[in-house]
Amino acid sequence: MDDLPDEIWTEIFRRLPKRLRCKCRCVSKRWSNLISKYSARLNDLGFILGEQAPKRDFSTEVSEEKCLASFFRFDEKGGFTADDRRFFFPTGDLELEPDSLCSCSGLLFFRANNLELGSRNRVVYHVANPVAKRTMVFASYTPNHGYEYFGYGIVPAAAAECSDETCWRLVALYYYFRNGAGGEDAGISSPNHGLLLTIFDSTVGQWIETKEARFSENDDKTTWKSEFTRLDAPALYMNGTLHWLESSSVNTLCLKTLLFRRIALPTNRGINTAGRRALLWESDGRLKYGQIRGTEGFCIWVLEGAGTSLHPRWRKTWHVPIDTLKSKADALGLFFADNIIDACYFVEDLHTVYILMERNRVLLSYDILEETMREMPLPEKISDLAIAWKPRRKKQLKCGAFTMSRALVPWNFNARAKLPNLVGILRPTTESLFL
Amino acid sequence: MSESTEKKMVRLRSSDGEVFEVEESVAKVAKTLQDMLEEDCADAVIPITCVRAPILTKVIDYCKDQVMISSSSSTTNNPNERTEQERKAWGQKFMEGVDSSTLCELLVASNFLNIEGLLNLGVDKMVSMIQGKYPQEIRDMFNVVNDFTPEEEEEIRNQNAWAFERDPYYKKRSSSK
Numbered sequence: 282m283d284d285l286p287d288e289i290w291t292e293i294f295r296r297l298p299k300r301l302r303c304k305c306r307c308v309s310k311r312w313s314n315l316i317s318k319y320s321a322r323l324n325d326l327g328f329i330l331g332e333q334a335p336k337r338d339f340s341t342e343v344s345e346e347k348c349l350a351s352f353f354r355f356d357e358k359g360g361f362t363a364d365d366r367r368f369f370f371p372t373g374d375l376e377l378e379p380d381s382l383c384s385c386s387g388l389l390f391f392r393a394n395n396l397e398l399g400s401r402n403r404v405v406y407h408v409a410n411p412v413a414k415r416t417m418v419f420a421s422y423t424p425n426h427g428y429e430y431f432g433y434g435i436v437p438a439a440a441a442e443c444s445d446e447t448c449w450r451l452v453a454l455y456y457y458f459r460n461g462a463g464g465e466d467a468g469i470s471s472p473n474h475g476l477l478l479t480i481f482d483s484t485v486g487q488w489i490e491t492k493e494a495r496f497s498e499n500d501d502k503t504t505w506k507s508e509f510t511r512l513d514a515p516a517l518y519m520n521g522t523l524h525w526l527e528s529s530s531v532n533t534l535c536l537k538t539l540l541f542r543r544i545a546l547p548t549n550r551g552i553n554t555a556g557r558r559a560l561l562w563e564s565d566g567r568l569k570y571g572q573i574r575g576t577e578g579f580c581i582w583v584l585e586g587a588g589t590s591l592h593p594r595w596r597k598t599w600h601v602p603i604d605t606l607k608s609k610a611d612a613l614g615l616f617f618a619d620n621i622i623d624a625c626y627f628v629e630d631l632h633t634v635y636i637l638m639e640r641n642r643v644l645l646s647y648d649i650l651e652e653t654m655r656e657m658p659l660p661e662k663i664s665d666l667a668i669a670w671k672p673r674r675k676k677q678l679k680c681g682a683f684t685m686s687r688a689l690v691p692w693n694f695n696a697r698a699k700l701p702n703l704v705g706i707l708r709p710t711t712e713s714l715f716l
Numbered sequence: 717m718s719e720s721t722e723k724k725m726v727r728l729r730s731s732d733g734e735v736f737e738v739e740e741s742v743a744k745v746a747k748t749l750q751d752m753l754e755e756d757c758a759d760a761v762i763p764i765t766c767v768r769a770p771i772l773t774k775v776i777d778y779c780k781d782q783v784m785i786s787s788s789s790s791t792t793n794n795p796n797e798r799t800e801q802e803r804k805a806w807g808q809k810f811m812e813g814v815d816s817s818t819l820c821e822l823l824v825a826s827n828f829l830n831i832e833g834l835l836n837l838g839v840d841k842m843v844s845m846i847q848g849k850y851p852q853e854i855r856d857m858f859n860v861v862n863d864f865t866p867e868e869e870e871e872i873r874n875q876n877a878w879a880f881e882r883d884p885y886y887k888k889r890s891s892s893k
Contacts, residue, residue: 292839309864
C-alpha cells in the first residue's frame with residue numbers, strides 16, 4: 282500500500298469531497314500530512330477568505346506598459362473614492378492580455394503570456410487580491426485530450442461567482458481541432474472540432490476538465506462555425522449560469538450541469554459590426570438583451586424559458602423611440618446619429634432605461650410610463666471614452682468607464698445616497714411591466 | 717495514423733519473467749514506452765521491472781482498447797466512437813472486481829508507464845472505494861498502519877470533528893462506545 286507515490290495519493294484526495302478528505306486525515310500520519318499539504322494550497326488559492334477579503338465593489342486599472350494596477354474603491358453609499366493603495370503585478374517578461382481582464386468577488390483575473398518561454402502554450406492566469414496585495418499565478422489548462430493540436434485561438438475567461446463566497450471559479454473556453462482535419466468550416470459537429478470549457482475551481486486548485494461542454498439537444502449543431510469573438514463585456518453570471526455575448530448568439534454555460542447552450546440573438550447583429558453595441562444584462566433575475574434596431578430605436582428583449590427543458594426564446598418588451606433619443610441629444614447639443622450607434626450604452630432598470638452617451642459623458646434616463654427623458658451629468662473624474670455599465674442588484678445601478686488605457690472605472694448610483702444630480706433614478710417597482 | 721506503417725511487434729517482460737508480445741501501437745499508448753520506442757532503444761525485450769504479469773495483462777487490455785477507439789475515431793465516420801456514458805460504463809466494467817491491492821499495483825503500473833487514462837480510472841475507483849468508509853475501515857482495506865498514538869488520534873479526530881458530525885451512523889457508534 283505504501284508504495285503508491287505521493288502524487289497519486291494527492292490526486293485521490295483531490296477528488297474526494299471535503300468531508301471525506303477530513304475523515305481521511307484520521308487514517309494515518311502520512312495521509313494526514315499529504316492532505317494538510319494539499320489543503321494549504323487550497324487555502325492559498327482561496328485567499329479571498331478572512332479579514333483581508335476584498336470588498337465586492339473593487340475595480341481595477343491595469344496599465345499595459347507597466348503592469349501596474351491601481352484600485353478604486355466604491356462604498357455602498359454611492360461615494361466614489363480612488364483608493365490610494367496601488368498594487369504592482371510582477372512584470373518580468375509577462376505580456377498582459379487586457380481583454381482577458383475580469384473580476385468577481387473583488388478578485389481580479391487576467392491572462393498573460395510569458396514571452397520568455399516563447400511558446401504560446403506558456404499562457405498563465407493571474408488572480409489578484411487587491412486588499413491582501415497578493416497575486417497568484419496558475420498555469421493555463423493543459424490539454425489532456427488526445428488531440429494533436431489544441432487551438433488557443435480564443436479564450437474568453439470569466440470569473441464566475443459561486444454561491445459560496447469563499448471560492449471562485451474561472452471559466453476558459455477553448456476551441457480545439459485536430460491537425461489537418463476539416464478546416465475551419467467543419468463546424469462543431471465534426472468530431473475533429475470541438476468546444477471545450479474548462480473551469481478552474483479554487484476549492485480544487487486545478488482546472489477541472491468539463492470534458493466537452495454538452496450541447497442541449499435543441500441546438501442546431503450544424504450552424505456552429507468557428508466564429509469565436511472576444512468577449513464584448515464581462516460574462517454575466519446569473520442563476521448558476523454563465524452568459525456571454527457572441528457575434529450572433531448568447532452562449533450560456535450552466536456551471537452545475539455543464540450544459541452549454543447557444544441561444545440565437547433576436548435580431549441579426551452581424552459578425553463584422555464591431556461598432557454595433559449590443560448589451561446583455563440581468564434584471565429581475567432574467568436575461569435582457571438590448572440593441573438599436575433600424576428606425577425603431579433601442580429595443581429590449583427578455584429571455585423566456587431559460588433554465589427549463591424548453592428551448593428559451595426572446596420576447597420583445599419595449600423600446601426607446603429613436604426620435605426621443607435624437608431630440609434629446611439635439612437639445613443637449615450631443616452627438617448622436619442613428620448610423621453611429623456606438624455612441625450609446627444602455628441599461629434598463631424597472632421601468633426606466635438609462636442611456637449613456639459615452640462621448641458626451643451624459644447619462645440619460647427614459648421613463649417608459651411617462652415617456653420622458655432626463656439627463657444627468659456623470660462624475661467629472663471620468664474623462665475618457667467608452668463607458669460601459671451594468672446593474673447588479675435591483676436597487677443598485679452600477680456603471681463604469683473603460684478608458685483608453687483599458688481601465689475599468691465603475692461607480693454606483695444608489696437611491697438612498699444623496700447625490701443631488703442623480704436623485705430620482707430609481708422609482709417604485711412596477712415589476713408587472715416586465716413580467 | 718499508423719495504418720501506413722506495418723504492424724511492428726514489441727515484447728514486454730513483466731517483473732516475474734513473463735513475456736508479452738503486443739503491437740507497437742498498443743505499446744505506444746504508454747507514454748513511457750512510446751518515448752523508448754521513439755528513441756529506438758527497444759529492439760529486444762523491454763523489461764518492466766515493477767509490474768507483475770497479471771497486472772501487465774490488465775494494462776495491455778486497456779491499451780488495446782484505447783488503440784481500438786483511436787483508430788476508429790481517426791477516420792471521418794466513426795460509428796464506434798463512444799459517448800461519454802459508454803466510456804464511463806466501460807471504465808466501470810474494466811475496474812469491476814478489482815480489489816484494493818490489485819488497484820494499487822495498477823496505479824503504480826500506470827504511473828510508471830505514464831498512461832493517463834488508466835491512472836484516472838484507477839484514481840476514480842480508489843475514490844469510490846474510500847467513499848462512505850470510516851478511518852478504520854479504510855485502514856483495513858488498504859493495509860495502512862495506524863501510526864497515531866491514541867492521544868494523537870483523539871486530537872486529529874477532534875480537529876476534524878465536523879466531518880463526522882451530522883453523520884447519524886457515526887453518532888450511534890460513538891455513543892454506544
